[in-house]
Amino acid sequence: MTNISSSPNSKAELSPEAFAGYVQGPLKWAIALTAALGAILEVIDTSIVNVALTEIQATLGATISEVGWVVTAYAIANVILIPLSAWLGDFFGKKTYFVFSMVGFTLSSVLCGFSVNLPMLIVARILQGLCGGGLLAKAQAILFESFPPAEQGLAQAVFGVGVIAGPAIGPTLGGYLTDSLGWRWIFFINLPVGIVATIMALLFLRPDAKKRSQQRQPVDWWGILFLIIAVGSLQTLLEEGETEGWFDSPFIIRLAIAAVVGLFLFIRRELRVKHPAVDLRVLRHRALAAGSLYSGILGMGLYGALFAVPLFAQGILRYSATQTGWLLAPGALASAIMMVLLGKISTKVDARILIGMGAIGTTLVMFDLAQITPQTGTDNLFWPLVWRGATTVLMFLPLSLATLGGLPPEDISAGSGFYNLMRQLGGSIGIAILASLLDRRQTFHRAMLLTDLSGYDRETLQRLEALTGYFQSRGVDAAIAQQQALETLDRLVSLQSAVLSYADIFRFVGIIFLCSLPLLLFLGKGGRGAKAPVGH
CATH class of the missing domain: 1.20.1250.20 (MFS general substrate transporter like domains)
Structure with missing residues (x-):
C-alpha cells in the first residue's frame, strides 16, 4: 500500500x-x-x-x-x-x-x-x-x-x-x-x-x-436477505425494547429469535459462498476483529453519554432544545480542535498508548459527571463535557488507524464497513442499555429514599411541618397546605432519585471504558507502515 x-x-x-x-x-x-x-x-x-x-x-x-x-x-x-x-x-x-x-x-x-x-x-x-x-x-x-x-x-x-x-x-x-x-x-x-x-x-x-x-x-441475494433479517431485527429490538417492556413483550421475543436465527444463517452463508455480500473473512485480521469490538464500546460511550446529558439537561435542568445544544457545543469544538492536533502526531505514536489514555481520561470524566446534584448547572458541566470531547478523540482517531491502517488494500472497504457497523450498533446497544438502566435505577433509588421517609422519622416530620407552614403563610388552607407539602416532598424524592440514576449511568459508562483496556493488547500500533496482525 x-x-x-x-x-x-x-x-x-x-x-x-x-x-x-x-x-x-x-x-x-x-x-x-x-x-x-x-x-x-x-x-x-x-x-x-x-x-x-x-x-x-x-x-x-x-x-x-x-x-x-x-x-x-x-x-x-x-x-x-x-x-x-x-x-x-x-x-x-x-x-x-x-x-x-x-x-x-x-x-x-x-x-x-x-x-x-x-x-x-x-x-x-x-x-x-x-x-x-x-x-x-x-x-x-x-x-x-x-x-x-x-x-x-x-x-x-x-x-x-x-x-x-x-x-x-x-x-x-x-x-x-x-x-x-x-x-x-x-x-x-x-x-x-x-x-x-x-x-x-x-x-x-x-x-x-x-x-x-x-x-x-x-448477487448474493440470500446473504443480503439474512443480513436484513438479522441486523434489522436487532436494531428494531434495541430501538423499541424499552418502550415495549423488553422480553415481557411477544413482539420483542419474536425480534430476538429472528435476530439470532438470521445472524446464524447469515454467518453460515457468507463463510460458504464464493462471492459473499459481506466478506466476513476480513475478520481474520486480529487488529480488525479487536478494533471493531472496541469500536462498539466506543459507540456506547460516544452516543451513550450524549444520550444521557441532553436528557439530564432537559429533564432535570429544564433546558430547551436550543439551550441543550449550546451546552454540548463546547465539547464538540474541543473534539474538532483535538482531532486536528492529534492528526499531526497520531501516525508517529503507538495508537494503543493514545487509546489507553483516552479510555482512562473518559473514565475519569464519567466519574466526575457522576458527582451531579439537583443544584448542578451549566458551569458544573462545562469542563467535564469539554474534556469528554477531547478524550473521546484520543480513542476514536488512533483506533481507526490501528484497526484499518494496516489492512491490505483489497480488504479496506469490507473492513471499514464492518468497523463502522460495530460503532453504530454499539451506540444503539449503549442507548438501549442506558435507557433501561436509567428507568430501573430511578425506581430503585426512589424505593430506597422512601424507606427513609416515614411518619415516624423526626427529620421527615420537621420537613413536612416546614413546608406546610410555608404554604399556610401564603394564605393556603391548613388541609390543602399539608397536601401540597406532601406533593412537594414527593417531587423532591423523584428529583433526587432521577439525579442518582443519572449518576449511576455515568459511572457505568466509565466502568465500561475501564474494562475495555485489555482489548488494546490485540490492536496494531497504527503507526507509519503498520501491518494488520492476522489471527491463526
Whole structure:
C-alpha cells in the first residue's frame, strides 16, 4: 500500500484501477473534504430529528410511539446498508456508488421535508437511512485508499471531526431550526450541503475502473436477505425494547429469535459462498476483529453519554432544545480542535498508548459527571463535557488507524464497513442499555429514599411541618397546605432519585471504558507502515 502510480499523470490524477496508488497534491485534500461532508451529513441526521419529534407529532397528528419510528426507521436502514457498502462499491464502482448515495440522501431529505403524513415521512427516512449507510463507510474507505500511511492521521482527523462532533451538532442545529423555522427545515438544510458535496464528488473522486467481469458475478441475494433479517431485527429490538417492556413483550421475543436465527444463517452463508455480500473473512485480521469490538464500546460511550446529558439537561435542568445544544457545543469544538492536533502526531505514536489514555481520561470524566446534584448547572458541566470531547478523540482517531491502517488494500472497504457497523450498533446497544438502566435505577433509588421517609422519622416530620407552614403563610388552607407539602416532598424524592440514576449511568459508562483496556493488547500500533496482525 505504498507504491505510487507510475503513470505520466500520477501527480494530477490517479489511475482508475482500484488501489493503484495514492492521490498526490491538493487533490487528496479535496477528496478528504468531500468524504467528510458525506460523513457529517449522515451522522448529523442520526440525531438532528430527536429534538423535533414533538413538533412533528403535533403537525402530522401522530402518537408518541408512532412518531418514534421516524428515528427507528432511519437507524434500521442505516445499519443494514453499512456492511453492504463494500460489495455495492465494488459492484457499481466506488465513485458511482458514493455519488449515488449522496444524491439519494439529498433527494430523500427533501422528500422528508415535504412529507404530508407520517407514513410518507417514515418511507422517506428509510430511503435517507439506506443512502446514508453508503456515505459513512465509503467515506472512510476512500480516505484510506487515497492517503499514504504517513498522512492517514490528518486525513482521518478530517473525517473524524464530523463523526465525533455530529452527535453534538445535530441537537444544536435541530433545536435552532425547529424553534426558528419549523421542523421541515432540519431536512431542507441538507439540500445545499448535499449539492455541494455531490459536485465535489463528481469533480475530485477518482474515476471507477471498468470491471465488467466483476459485475457479472452472481448477487448474493440470500446473504443480503439474512443480513436484513438479522441486523434489522436487532436494531428494531434495541430501538423499541424499552418502550415495549423488553422480553415481557411477544413482539420483542419474536425480534430476538429472528435476530439470532438470521445472524446464524447469515454467518453460515457468507463463510460458504464464493462471492459473499459481506466478506466476513476480513475478520481474520486480529487488529480488525479487536478494533471493531472496541469500536462498539466506543459507540456506547460516544452516543451513550450524549444520550444521557441532553436528557439530564432537559429533564432535570429544564433546558430547551436550543439551550441543550449550546451546552454540548463546547465539547464538540474541543473534539474538532483535538482531532486536528492529534492528526499531526497520531501516525508517529503507538495508537494503543493514545487509546489507553483516552479510555482512562473518559473514565475519569464519567466519574466526575457522576458527582451531579439537583443544584448542578451549566458551569458544573462545562469542563467535564469539554474534556469528554477531547478524550473521546484520543480513542476514536488512533483506533481507526490501528484497526484499518494496516489492512491490505483489497480488504479496506469490507473492513471499514464492518468497523463502522460495530460503532453504530454499539451506540444503539449503549442507548438501549442506558435507557433501561436509567428507568430501573430511578425506581430503585426512589424505593430506597422512601424507606427513609416515614411518619415516624423526626427529620421527615420537621420537613413536612416546614413546608406546610410555608404554604399556610401564603394564605393556603391548613388541609390543602399539608397536601401540597406532601406533593412537594414527593417531587423532591423523584428529583433526587432521577439525579442518582443519572449518576449511576455515568459511572457505568466509565466502568465500561475501564474494562475495555485489555482489548488494546490485540490492536496494531497504527503507526507509519503498520501491518494488520492476522489471527491463526
